[in-house]
Amino acid sequence: MNFVRILIGWLxxxxxxxxxxxxxxxLFLALLFPFSDLSDVVTSAIGQASGNQVYAQAExxxxxxxxxxxxxxxNLSLETMAFPPIEAAxxxxxxGLFSLLFNIGTLQRAxxxxxxxxxxxxxxxxxxxxxxxxxxxxxxxxxxxxxxxxKGSERSRINLEIEKLDLAKASDWASLPMRIxxxxxxxxxxxxxxxxxxxxxxxxELKISKFSLPSGTISVPMGEASFPIxxxxxxxxxxxxxxxxxxxxxxxxxxxxxxxxxxLSGRMKGQMALRLLPTGQTVTPSFGAYNLTVELNTNAxxxxxxxxxxxxxxxxxxSTSGGGARYLFRATxxxxxxxxxxxITRITSF
Numbered sequence: 001m002n003f004v005r006i007l008i009g010w011l012x013x014x015x016x017x018x019x020x021x022x023x024x025x026x027l028f029l030a031l032l033f034p035f036s037d038l039s040d041v042v043t044s045a046i047g048q049a050s051g052n053q054v055y056a057q058a059e060x061x062x063x064x065x066x067x068x069x070x071x072x073x074x075n076l077s078l079e080t081m082a083f084p085p086i087e088a089a090x091x092x093x094x095x096g097l098f099s100l101l102f103n104i105g106t107l108q109r110a111x112x113x114x115x116x117x118x119x120x121x122x123x124x125x126x127x128x129x130x131x132x133x134x135x136x137x138x139x140x141x142x143x144x145x146x147x148x149x150x151k152g153s154e155r156s157r158i159n160l161e162i163e164k165l166d167l168a169k170a171s172d173w174a175s176l177p178m179r180i181x182x183x184x185x186x187x188x189x190x191x192x193x194x195x196x197x198x199x200x201x202x203x204x205e206l207k208i209s210k211f212s213l214p215s216g217t218i219s220v221p222m223g224e225a226s227f228p229i230x231x232x233x234x235x236x237x238x239x240x241x242x243x244x245x246x247x248x249x250x251x252x253x254x255x256x257x258x259x260x261x262x263x264l265s266g267r268m269k270g271q272m273a274l275r276l277l278p279t280g281q282t283v284t285p286s287f288g289a290y291n292l293t294v295e296l297n298t299n300a301x302x303x304x305x306x307x308x309x310x311x312x313x314x315x316x317x318x319s320t321s322g323g324g325a326r327y328l329f330r331a332t333x334x335x336x337x338x339x340x341x342x343x344i345t346r347i348t349s350f
Contacts, residue, residue, distance in 0.1 A: 056076065056078050059074050059075035060075070064092075068097075070093060071093050072092040074090055086134065086135075087133075090133065091129065091132075125143070126142075126145070127142070135170050135173060136165065138162070143158055146192075147191060155191045157191055160186065162187075167181055167182045167184055181211070181214075182208050182239075183209050184206065185208075186204075187205045188202060189202050189203050195278065196277065196283060199248040201247075203244045204245070205241070205242045206242075207239070208239040211236040211257075212235045213231070215230070217230050218231060231306060232263075232306070236257055238258070243255075251270075252268060254267075255268035266297050267295050268293065268295075271292075272289070272291075289334050290332065292330065293350060294329055294330075295326070295327070295328050296327040297320070303323060313344055315344065316345075328346065328347055329344050331344055
């Protein structure tokens with residue numbers, strides 16, 4: 001006991017020395033340690049923890065101590081089995097230290113390649129990611145433990161904000177048949193289980209400014225066949241969709257597209273069955289029955305060039321001044337695709 005008291009007394013008497021030692025070590029790590037040389041190590045660790053499903057590579061890594069510990073990466077490239085490569089000019093990862101400390105055992109098992117530990121960890125830790133230059137957008141993503149479901153399943157809360165996403169770059173990334181243009185802002189706040197054993201719940205908002213679709217050809221399903229339709233270039237001043245996901249359904253509470261001066265404009269509300277199903281290492285959306293209320297306004301140019309495309313809506317048509325038309329209807333169906341024929345019912349009010 002005397003030895004312990006002497007040791008404690010000596011440590012207390014020399015606290016300044018130990019403080020300087022700790023600060024010096026921290027400064028060494030922050031300023032002198034070659035974190036950029038750890039890129040290959042980090043790449044290997046991420047690959048191992050994800051079962052070789054995720055590959056990450058950065059040109060440079062840096063450590064930040066203030067305002068809280070974080071790691072940033074310059075010219076980051078992220079590849080997965082499910083999506084084409086995603087690149088960011090700069091990204092910063094800020095872990096929730098307390099959540100990691102309380103789950104250090106689970107973290108070690110996840111890093112060693114234990115898939116069950118990885119799924120469990122995603123529901124228990126907090127982490128935030130900020131990125132710049134992702135298809136022209138700024139991205140903020142936060143992950144934290146969420147409220148348990150009514151069935152008692154652990155869920156994560158994911159908040160995602162994307163500002164000024166370049167739709168032309170996103171079209172190229174997704175290899176879309178038509179290169180749309182415009183800039184999108186996306187804001188979602190979701191609760192979900194790591195294995196999608198229960199469907200996600202939460203709110204979403206999508207805003208697109210200066211939307212532009214170039215002229216081209218699209219295939220429109222009609223019964224058991226599809227017909228190619230040549231469409232002119234379309235522009236819309238704005239597109240807004242707000243709603244939520246609940247109980248395996250996508251609920252559109254407010255949908256607005258275009259203004260009165262645009263060749264095509266209107267609004268929409270309703271809901272559609274939407275389930276996210278895990279298939280191997282990816283998640284596949286499955287659409288089902290829908291019930292949508294739609295108001296669609298077209299000008300004379302659209303009626304002249306695309307009037308035949310609106311023939312299935314003819315019973316809901318009302319002519320407007322200047323050669324345009326207004327369609328007000330309810331669309332219902334059991335699914336999306338050539339095997340499903342929608343039912344169009346004329347209505348008198350939105």
